[in-house]
Every structure is written in C-alpha cells, then in structure tokens.
Amino acid sequence: MQIQDLPYPDPGVPDVRSGPRFLWWLGRNQLRGQLKALAWGLLHFMAVSSLPFCVGFAVQAVVDRSGGRLAVAGGLMALACAANALGDTFLHRTAVTNWITAAARVQQLLARKAAQLGSVLTRRVAAGEVVAVSTGDVEKIGWFVEAVSRFTAAAVTIVLVCVGLVVYQPALGVVVAVGLPVLALAVLPLLPRATHRADIQREKAGHATELASDTVAGLRVLRGIGGEELFLDRYRRASQEVRHAAVRSARMWSLIASIQVLLPGLLLIAVVWYGVHLARQGRITVGELVTVYSSVMILTYPLRHFEEIAMAYSFSRPSAKRAARVLSLQRATPTEGEPGDTATEGEPGDTPAEGESSDQAVPNAREGGSAAAARAVTTGESGRPGTTAPAAPDVIAAGDARGAGLPSGDLYDPATGLLAPAGRLTAVVCGDPDAAGRLAERLGGHPSEPGTSVLLGGVPLDGLPLDSARAAVLVQDKDPVLLSGSLRELLDVPASGDVGAEEALAAAQCGDVLDALVQGSVDAEDPMDARVTERGRSLSGGQRQRLALARSLITDPEVLVLDEPTSAVDSHTEARIAQGVRDLRAGRTTVVLTSSPLLLDRADRVVLVHEGEVAAVGVHRELVRKEPRYRAVVTRETEDEAALSDALHKLNKLDELNELNKLDELDELDEIEETA
Template sequence: MSMRRLPHPDPGIPDLRSATRYLLWTARGQWRTLALGVVWAVTWFAAQAVVPAALGAGVQAASEGRQSDVLRAAAALALLGAVQAAAGILRHRMAVTNWIAAASRVQQLVVRHTARLGSRITRDVATGEVVAVTSSDVEKIGSGFDVFARFAGAVVAFVGVAIVLFRSSPALGLVVVIGVPILGLSVAPLLKPLERRESDRREKFGLATELASDTVAGLRVLRGIGGEELFVRRFHEASQEVRTSAVQVARVRSTMDALQVALPGFFVVAVTWLSARLVVSGTLEIGELVAFYGWSAFLLIPLRTFVEAAHRWTSAYVGAGRVVHLLRIPVPDETGLPMPAARAAAAVLHDPASGLTVQPGLLTAVVCAEQSVADSIALRLAGLGEGADAVTLDGVPLGELARADIRAAVVTQDKDPVLMSGTLAQLLDLPRSGRVGVQQAVEAASAYDVLDALVDSSPEVSDPMQARVTERGRSLSGGQRQRLALARSLVVDPPVLVLDEPTSAVDAHTEARIAVALREVRAGRTTVVLTSSPLVLDIAEHVVLVLDGEVVAEGRHRELLHSDPRYRAVVTREEVTAP
C-alpha cells in the first residue's frame, strides 16, 4: 500500500468485541504492508547480525597473516553496511506507512461514527473524550503498529544468533537462550501497573480536555457572570490530577527504561567474561571472541525492541479500548420511509407537542415567551431531541422517515451556530438545490462586510472566498457568525428551513435588511423563524404565539399586536399577563 492511497476508501466494519479483537481486525486490514515491513526488518536485523561474524573472521585472518581473507572480510563488511542502510530505509518507510494506515483507519471510523450519531454523541460521551480519542489514542494505536515489524525482525535475529552461538559454544548458547528471555520477562511485572496507570491518566486527560473545551466555548458568558475564576480553579485542579497521574506513569516507564539499559549491560559483561575465559582455556579463538562480543552487544538491540514493543502495545491496547467504547455507542436507525424533496416542499409540518402547524411555502414566525421552549421546538422540527419522532411531515411521523431524507428536507440553524475552520469557499461548499447562488445568499444575509473584514485580516488573500475562518469563527463577532451561518443555510436552500433567533446579535438596520431579503430568497419555500423581533415578525406571512409550550394564538403580526395583549407583552418585552 502506498501512503498516497490514504485515507482508506472504506475503513470497513470493525470488530468491537474487545480491544484485542479490534487491533487484530486492523492488522488483517493492512497485512500486506505489515508483511513487507517484517521482510525489511528481518533483512535489516540479519545484516547487523552477520557483521560480528565478518569482523571476527577478519580479525582471525589478520592474526594469522592471511591478507586475502582480511580483504574479503572488509568487502563483506562494506556490502553488509550497504544492505543494512537500504533495508533500514525501506523498513522505516514501511513502519511509517503502517503507523499512518492504522491511525487513519481509527480517525475515519471515529469521524464516520460521530457523524452518524449527530447530536446524540454529547449525551453518551464527553466532548473531551472524543478529542482525546482522535488525538492521543490514534497516536498510541499507530505507534503499536509501527513497532510490529521491528519486533518480528528482532525475534528472527535473536533465534538466528542463539543458534549460531549454541553451535559454536554450547555454554554461550545456553547463556543467551536462557538469559535473554529472562531479561525480556523482567519487565513483565511492570506491564499491568503501566496499563492501569496509563488508563487512569488517559481518563483524567479526557476530563481535563472536556473542561478546557467547555471553558473556552463559554468564556464570554463566564466573564459576564464573573465565573471565570471558578472555572480556572477547576481546570487547575483537573490539570494537577493529570500531572499526578502522568508522574505515576512516568515512574513505571522510567523503571522499564532503567532495566532496559542496566540488565542488558550486565548481560554483555557476563557473555564477554565467559568468552574470555573460553579463549584463555583454548576453547575459543581470538576471532571467535570478537564475534561473540559483537553478538552479545548486538543482542541488546532485539532486547530493547522487545521492551519497547511491550510498552507500545500496552498503550495501544488502552487506546483501542477507548476507541471500541466510542464505536459501540448505538447509531439511531437510519432506515425508514422515503420522503422526496419535492414532496417535502409541499408538505405540512406539524408539532403535536406544541400544536404548531407550519403551512408549506410560507414564512412562519413563531414567538415564544421562553427561549428554552423555542430551542426545543426548533430541535423537534428538525427531527432531534425529545418528542421529535412524533412531529409529522405530510402526515408521516419523522420517526418513520429515513434519517437521510429528514436531514435533506429540514435544515435547522441554531441561535449560536458553529462555523468550521477553513476558507469561505469551503464553508459554503454544501449540497444545494442550485436555486440560490453564493453571492445571492451572502447578500441576503447582509454578510458582505464580514467578507471584507476577513480579507482585511488576511492581506495575502485577494479573493474573498479564499479568506479563512478560524476555528468556530472565534475571530468574528456574534452577529458576524450569525450572518455567515445564515448565508450557509440559504445556499443549501432546503425545502424546510428552521431558523432559531437568526438575527439576535445584529443591529436593527441590518436586521431589517435581512428580514426583507429572507422573504424574497425563500419565496415559495417553507421557512420557520423562531423570534420575537418586530422587524422579522412584520414581514412574516404567518405568526404563531406559543406560551407555556403550547400555541395560543395565530395571525399576522399587526393584527395580533392590536388584538392579543399576551402577544403584545412578549413582543414588547413586557410582563406576560393572563388575558
């Protein structure tokens, strides 16, 4: 597999029965690159393992005055160096390929699943957990696949060198065959504590990330109520817990690293001492001593690889467990009755919970005394939230319609819309009917000054559509974000558009322009605007008043303003009184 073929055309259906089964499923999906990586790793290790033999042969030939054999040994060393360099480059390339392939598969699976879950994901898993999975856990799983080929090559090299040593000197062979596994197993008691502490650190990191995300998102509100110090203190406490947990993980890792250096050092000393005694006794020649010393030093590389693999696979196992937990969250049923866009455009939308009925092709304004009621109605009309399944479109409950058709038929814009980072062209590059162009949508949303501001902040950009919007539009004011989001909604031009307070953060002059343009752009389409703004209400073709969650009056704005004191009280921000 070439790295240019990533991301995967289809990440597949993962095995979520356990973290181990998920990792094995991922390995089966990229077995070719794993196998090729093993081939190059074995070649790389083999070239290093033969070097001591060639060096020992050269030293022995020099001690006996065989000049031609010395030259042949030197040529062999040069050839082994070239093979080792080439195999090392290819091994590293395949290791990176396996790392990226495994990490990319995790990211694609998580993104696909979160997209299917939609707003439900925040009810089942914290936002910080999702962020941690797509950052920390992805890296851990990819790192586990990175070390796989080197581990396999280290095993082959160890077995090969052990056989050579055993055939040359049974005593040394036994020392290696028995000693190296013991050294490798010396870190085994540390793996379970490392897994436990790594899992605890990972959980605390996710909670701290969630708290930081919530604090940044609500910073303006926190400052308004003087609560930023409280959240700073909470984040400080959470970060200290992460630090303490990370120190505990570091203690286990440092012990493993110390053993990784100290124990192999003692092993080399022991093998060298035993080899020297065999030379003194006449059992070994000087060239064999050099070779045995080289092999004992070389065996440190496989031994360190074993320890590194154990550490990385422990972290990968913990990360895979988190990924499996996220991917196990059930996705709402996507099947249902079809609802063609043409039928949805001419359909009546009815919310039984409030009694709201939206006639097709009209701009309907809904006035609610409580913002929470307006938010709930907006969610239900889009097929989201509690009671949404009972909402009917053309007499068919949304719970019986295909989810894809609902999303295509009804689009809802929240009162605090989220803007993804990227260029304006990317922001407005959405599935659309083609009836409303980008320029028309931007003009209707009165957002040209927003484009000018973005261009001014990016002097290197001449085309406004190439100006970049920062993450969540944080560099823009609330009104600017609302207008860009409105332009985005108008470009989509769905059969039914639900707007929750789309002009609450703009000035009166801008709001008046948007209201008139909205009626013109959405002419013949079903539009629901939840608002109490007189400027928007005055251009609405039908106005509905909702009190205590139920429809209590309907008509035109000016008629209701004069005939219904409850409506007048809500619109003019007076206290609502009983009729």
Template sequence: MPLTTLPMADPGRPDLDSPLAFLRWLQRSQRRGQWLATLWGTVEMGAMAALPVALGLGIQAAVDHDTGGVWRAGALALLLTAVQATGSVLLHRQAVWNWITAAAQTRQLVARQASALGAGLSRRIATGEIVAVSSGDVEKIGWYVELVARVRAAVLVWLAVSLVVLVQQPLLGAAVLLGVPVLAVSVLPLLGPFERRYSEQRALGGKATELAADTVAGLRVLRGIGGEELFLERYRQASQQVRGAAVRTARVWSLMQAQQVLLPGLFVVGVTWYGVELAADGRIGVGELVAVYGATAFLAAPLRILGEAAHAWSVARVSAGRATRVLSLRRTADAGELTAELAAPGRSDLHDPVTGLTVRAGRLTAVVCADPEVADRLADRLGGHVPLAEGELPDPSARLGGIELDAVPLAEARAAVLVHDKEPVLLSGTLAELFEIPSSGRVGPAEAIAAAQAEDVLDALVDGSPEAGGDPMRARITERGRSLSGGQRQRLALARVLAADPPVLVLDEPTSAVDAHTESRIAASLRAIRAERTTVVLATSPLLLDQADTVVLIDGGRVTATGTHRELLHTAPHYRAVVTREDDQLVLEEKV
C-alpha cells in the same frame, strides 16, 4: 513501496468490537506494508546479528596467522554492514509509511464520523476528547501499528540466533532461547499500573483541552465581564492535574526503561562470564568467544523492541478505546430513500412522534419548548441525524411524508431537511466562499443577506479587509468569525442557510443575539423569503412567534397547545408564562 496519496479515497469500515479488534483491522488494511516492514526489519537485524560472527572469524584468523582468513572476514563484515545499512533505510521508510497511513486512516474515520453525526456528536462526547482523539491518540495508534512489523522481525531474528548458538554451544543456546522470553515477560507486572495512570492522564488532558477551547471561544465575553482571571485559574488547576498525572505515568515508565537496561545487561554479563570460562578451559576459541558475546549482546536490540512494544500497546489500547467510542456512535441503519416528490419544497408534512408535533407543508411553524433540552433533541430528530451510543435505545424517528428520516441515507436526509444550529460556525475564508454551498438557486446571496438584515456585516468585513478593494464578496472572514460580534455572526450564518433554500428548514433560536428592532425585521423577511417553503422556528421571542402561521407549545415533552401567537396568549396560561417570562403560578391565579 510507493507512498499512497493522502487522504484516502475511502478509509474503510473499521472493526469496532473492541480496541484490539480495531488495531488488528488497521494492520490488516495495510498487509503489504506490514510484510515489507517485517522483511526489511529481518534483513537489518539479521545482518546486525551476523556481524559479530564475521568479527569472530577475523580475530580467530589473526590468532591463527591466517592472512587470507582475515581478508575474507573483513570482506564479510563490510558486506554485512552494507546490508544492514540498506535494510535500515528501507525499514525506516516503510515503518514511517505504515505509521502515517494508520494515523491518517484513523483521523479520516473520525472526521467522517464527525461529518456524519453533525452537531449531535459534541452532545455525546466532549469537544476536548474529540480533539484529543484526532491529534494525540491517532499518533499513538499509528505508532503501535507500525511497531508490530518490527516485533515480528525481532522475534524471527532472535529465533535464528538462538538456533545457531544452540547448535554450536547447546547450553549457551538454551540460555539465549529461554532468556529473552523471560526478560520480555518481566515487564508485564508494570504494564497494568502504567496503563491505569496513562488512562487517567489522557482523560484529564481531554478535559483541559475542552476547557481551553471553551475559554478561547468565549474570550470576548470573558473580557467584557472581567472573567479572564477566573477561567485562567480554572485552566491552571486543570493543567496542574494533567502535569501531576503525567509525572505519575513517567515514574512507572522510567522503571520500565530501567528494567529494560538492567536485566538484559545482567544477562549478557552472565553469558559472557560462562563463555570466558569455556575459552579459558580451551573448549572454545577466542574468535568463537567474540562471536558468542556479540550474538548475546545483539539480543539487547530485540529486547528493546519488545519493551517498546509493551509501552506502545499500553498507550495504543487506551487511545484505540477512545477512538472506538467516537466511531461507535451511529445512526439507525440506512435503508430506503426519499422520493423526489416527498423531498420537493412544500409537498410533505414533517412529523415528530416523540412530541406529537406535526409541521404542515409550506407553512411557517413556531415551536415553544419550556425545556431547552427538549428543543435541542427535537431539532436533532427533525434533521434525521441523532447519534446513538452502543446499547442505547433510539427515539422514534421524525417522518417526512411518512418516511422515517433516520432510515434514509444521511445525505438525502440533510438535502431534504436542513437544521440551523443555535450556535452556527463560520469557517475562515472569503464571503463568496461562505455562500459556495449546495442550494436551489432560487435565493441569491444578496437577497439572503438582506433578509437576514446583515448589510452592516458587509461594511464591517470590508473595513477589516483592505485587500478586498471594497468588494464585500472578496472580504475575508477570520477563523470562526472572531472579528465579528455575536449578532453579526448569527445574522451572517442565517443568511447562509436562507441562501441554501432547503425544502424544510429548522431554525433553532436564530435571533437570540440581535436587538428587538432587527429581530422584528428579520421575522418579517423570514416569512416572505420562505413563502411556500416548510419552516420550523424553535424560539420564545414574541416577535418571531407573531409572524408564524402556527405556534405549538411543547411542555413535558409533548404538544400541549396549538394556535396562533395571539390566541395562545389568551387561552394557554403556561404558554404566556414561557413567552412573557411571567411566573406560571401568577398567571394561573390571574386566569382563575
């Protein structure tokens, strides 16, 4: 089967009703690969099972002094060996294809989900868990999907061997036919404890990964405050918990492995003992005894596959459960579309029914939230991409020109409203690549960089990139902008969204990492570069608030005051308390 080019053009729409449904869907999506693997597995194990027959015929021919029979048996053994080798190669090739395809398909689904939900994904599921699903879990899922075909082949060959032995020796055939299922079922009592311990191990592993990611992301800050040892101790404790869970899991798995060796071995010994008694009584020949022994010993191969399948099922069900949890997060159903007129800059008001906030078209509106979590949820709703867990009731959607953003295709919602997160990410690459984004073309990179007061960032990038030859646009940005300070990263990210020039721009604390002088210049430039564009700034900085056309205070989840910054300082005591960091009660007493 030709190898499919990865990534897939479309990974499909998975069945997320349950982990088992998801695994079945993956199998159905590669039907041809599954049946080819079953075919080659049957060929390989069928030739392996038939080889003892050829050996038995040869031995019997030697006992009977039949030279021609010996040559015929040798030729048959050679042919079966060649068939087995060919089947083994083709089976391995197809099994790897099935495994890689299932793993890649799952990884693409997770990546598509992360892209569709954006920053809201990490607010519902820990980053460490997402990383675990995208790495270790997809491998386990691919392993199980690949193994299903080999299990089918093992069962087919076991039935065929049982039928042949049953015809030749009914009692031995019955033992073979019934013994394998009994031995396979004997592993079931250990599956429950193994699955529970493996689930605990994966959960602890996800937390340790999340802690490691947080530590690496904040390494510069930790070094500044001398907190490396504290976080190192935390990670050491988390890793030891993972190690302990892995040891507990391995204990159960070792028992399962030992059982898969001991019980089939005892079964082969018992069948062989009975066959020797038949041969001693003259009821079967020596060659037939060898064939019966070989066929019985072969059954260890299907039993190993069944044991491997039990292990794979235990870990894959846990991994598939984690994957379906991520993939089940959703927006409300897409329907309708934004008209070009509504999505045009400065044409439509943006309204949030949850808080009562209305952002007038073409104006710079600042929003002050007493609760940071309210600000985070508001930013998500204004962008039209709030993820929903199964069974969760959604918040009412924000509306642009009266049209619900959650009810339009996500690509259209993002093209109309761009949300700039408070912790933006800079991907590695050149500065020119950073600005290779969809944009209106009205604002160039140089103008956006100037408005974000990021000229000094260009100097830092050039100094760190000798290969750029003094050209800032060829200077390289390291992974997540690690070589830059927090303020430099923030200003460079702000320049990127200003260059995009969306019809509606939502900025969440865009200047939290810069000094007051730089913040003042950014505020003035922001007002100028976003003229006649709709802009929302979620902030509590007086320098930004003073540049806004309208300032809105949200307290207790609802809009409680509206006006300019200077007006609200005199008329809204709680606004003054939030913005100036004064004690709210003192402000109220002063007003009285």
C-alpha cells in the same frame, strides 16, 4: 497503500467494540504493509545479528593464521553490512508509511463520523475530547500499529539467534537462550503500573484539552464578565496536574528502561565469565567466545523493541478506546419491521388552525397504530391521504433538492406528534431549551431512539442516504459556527440557486453587519470581499446570528429548521427578520423553534410542545388568550400571574354568559308584551 495514494477511497467500517479490537482492525487492514515491514525488519535484524558470527570467524582465522578464511570472513561482513543498510533503509520507509497511513485512516474515519453527525457530535462528546482524539491520539494509534511489525521481526530474530547459538556452541548458547527470555519478561510485572500511570496522564491531558477548548470558545463572554482569570487559573491547575502525571509516568518508564540496560549487562558479565572458564579448559575456541560475546552485545538492540512495544501499547490503548467511543456514535435508525408510531397534535376533535385545510390533518394518536402508520406513510407530496410516498432517492449533492426526486410534503415527528405542513411557516414553542435542542436534533434526522424517525412526505428521514437527507432538511443550530475567510467564501454553500446572496442578506437584516465588515477590513471595498475572523469573534452575537441565518437562507432547502435564530437580536431588527424570512421562504416548509412573540406572530401555525408532546396547536394570538401554558412560556409569566390571568379569563367568560342570559330574559319579556 502508499502515502501518495492517500486519502483512502473508503477507510472501511471499523470494529469499535473496544480499544484493542479497534487496534486489531487497523492492523488487519494494513496486512500488506505489515508483511513488508516484517520482511525488511527480518533482513535488517538478521544482518545485524550475523555480524558477531562473521567477527568470530575472522578472529579464529587470525588465530589459525588462515588468510583464505580471513578473506571469506571479510566478504561475509561486507555482505552483512550491505544487507543491514538495505534492510534498515526500507524498514524505516515502510514503517513510516504504515504509521502515516494508519493515522490517516483514523483521521478519515473521524472526519466521516463528524460529517455524519454534524453538530450532534459535540452534544454527545466534548469538543475537547474530539480535538484530543483527532490530534495526539491519532499519532499514538499509528505508532502502535507501525511498531507491531518491527517488534515481530525483533522477536523472530532473537529466537533464531538463540537457536543458532545453541547449535554453534551449546555450552554458552544454552546460557544465552535461557537468559534472553528472562530479560524480555523481567519488566512484565511493571507494565500494569506503567500502563495505569499512562492512562491517568492521558485522562488528565484530555481534561486539560477540553478545558482549554471551552475557555477559548467562551473567551469573549468571559472577558465581558471579568471571568477569564478564573478559567485561566483552572487551566493552570489542570496543566500542572498533567505535568505531575507525566513525571510519574516517566519515572516508571525510566525504571523499565534501566532494567532493560542492567539485566543485559549482567547477562553479558555471566557469559564472559563462563566463556573464559570454558576457554581455559579448552572446551571452546577464542573465536567462539568472541562470537557469543558479540551476539549478546548485538541482541540488546532488538531487545529494546520489547520496551517500545510495551510503551506503544500503553499509550495507544486509551487513545484507541477514545477513538472507538467517538466512532461508535451512530444516527439512530428504525428497527426493521417496526412501524413508526404516529400521533396527532392536540386532542380528538381539534379543528385545523386558521388558514389550514382539513386534509392536511394527521391521524389521531387514539386510532389504531397500524392504521395511523399506514395513513402517515401514504401521505404524499401534497400531504393528502391516498398519495403514494416517494421512494428513497439515490445519493445526491446538497443543494440539488428541487426536482431531484427528494421526498417533500409534511414534516412529521412521531415522538412528539409535531406536524409542520408543507409550504408553511411553523413555529414551535418548548418550555425547556434542552427539549428544543433535542427536537431540532430529531428534525435533522437524528432520532433519540429507533422507531422515532421524522417523516418527510411519509418517508423516514434517517432511512435516506445522508447526502439526500441533508439536501432535504437543513437544521441551523442555536450556536452556528462561522469559519474564517471572506464573506463570499462564507456564503459559498451548496444551494438550489433560487435565492441570491443579496436577497438572503436583506431578509436576515445584515446591512449593518456588512458595514462593520467593510470598516474592519483594510482593503475591502466590496462587502463580499471583507474578512470574517475565526468564529466571527470580531462581530457581536446578533451579527453572527444574522450572517448564519443568511447562509441558511441561501441554501434554500426543502425544509429549513431554525433553532432560536434571533435570540441575540434586538426587537426592532427581530420583527424585520421575521417578516423577511416569511417572505423569502414563502411556499417552502420552515420550522422555527422559538419563544419570541415577534416570530410567533408571523407564523402560519404555532405548536406548543410540553413535556415531550404536542399540547396545543393554533395561531399566536389565539393561544395567548386560551392556553395558560403557552402564555407562561411566551410572556414569561410566573405561576401566580398565570393563575390570576386564568381566573380573570374565567370571570370574563362568566360575565359574558350573564349578559347573554339577561338578553334572553329581555327578549322573552318583549314577546309577552307583544302577545298581550
């Protein structure tokens, strides 16, 4: 793989069982590039290491006054220098290619994982950690993968040179052959401590990055409550901790580097002292002494790669561990052969809500599991039993849902028993906001555990190809993100084409938002050309929510799930949005997770989810009268107020019953009088 060939057509399936396994997988997937770097590295290091032999041969030729051998020595040195230049040039080229392609592979894997998980990613992993992995960690991982081939070439060169010195001059060659492994292994006892300090530095740096990301994301709110200085002080302290950890780590690595300089110097002194002693005895020639001395000097260069590979591994191991943790996140899939556990909403004998046909009901939880599952799977597009569920379609682009063979029909969550009938507006009330977020996650095709996948028209949503699932169901998160750019670019999303920008903006009540964007732009006469700042920071929370809602409405998916779409909007605007969404989404399946009475009152069907299960089903005004738990969530009643309201409701029932009894008694008296 060359740089110009990036990105990869398919980055592959990584081994994410651990950080070292992930590094090993990356290396295996770059085997061709690693072998090329190894070959050029051997040429480079061997050419450098051959220079001492050429120099020693030339010195001995001068001592022996041999012009022919001196010329040969000069020719060999010229050849070695040319090979050195060639090998060094292409080693650098291949090494940089390996580094960039390895980093690019990791970035593609991270991007693919982010696309698969969507907003679920930041719920499972801190946003700051994702940023740290996709920036600094990627470079460190690429560094280690690239350094392996150069280290291998250096190690092979050292072994070959030691063997060559032993053959060339056994007396001094043995000293060098014994001393060089000692030099290479002398720093091993220090590596665990250096690695530990590097891990601490990485951990503190990741924490500081997370803190910075959270502070920037909430800066507008912090300024509103005067808390920015508090968070800035926290970041300053975290930054100083990173600095201290980096200094401690650098001290250890500087100690290792000094040992790498000191020990070769001591070896060089020992070789020179012993070589001079042998030369005085006439056991070696001057040329051989110069050759061995020069070889020891040159070998300090490949020895540096032992220190580099240790540093690269120490820094890349925690980075690879973090990357593997992010890449190991998966969309939960149902176990093969495990039936989806289907359950109905409400209690046995519940009648359908007002305006709902009885043939849209789902099987009861107290029915046999296999029968219930069979009935759920055979619910077709119309939601009527007996219709065969459509097969999972091939991958199709988002926005091509209509007429593309995607499943349609009732949306059913077996984990909670929630049913959203096809073509209806269903509102879901959860007392716990976290439970609402988890439910929205499941409705988007991310079940919390295997076997609990949401069924769309009887087809498990997480069993569909990812693109098909996203074309069928769109989930708007509670805190949607607005990217910077023009409003036209913001609304340029994959869509069915049946809903235009003007319709969506009108339904989301974005009139004042358009006016604010035009006023904030210098040269934008058309509101669609007005600029939206990063994350819409120049807009209020309610304005951002309405723009995000308009973007979701334009998409016009088969099923639209909205998680608290109007939490930052005033009541008058909220009422108009509720009607606008109802009118625009007529005939389409819409699920709104909310506790707003204005939205609940516009819903065809209201479902109360309590402690992870459906507790009540009906319409808003009916549930407010009859269901205390629903009333407590929607009206924010306290427990005492709820108990008092329930008691008054029972008293009213008793009064009605007494009135009926009195009427019955009067009717009996009238009959007796008529008979008499």
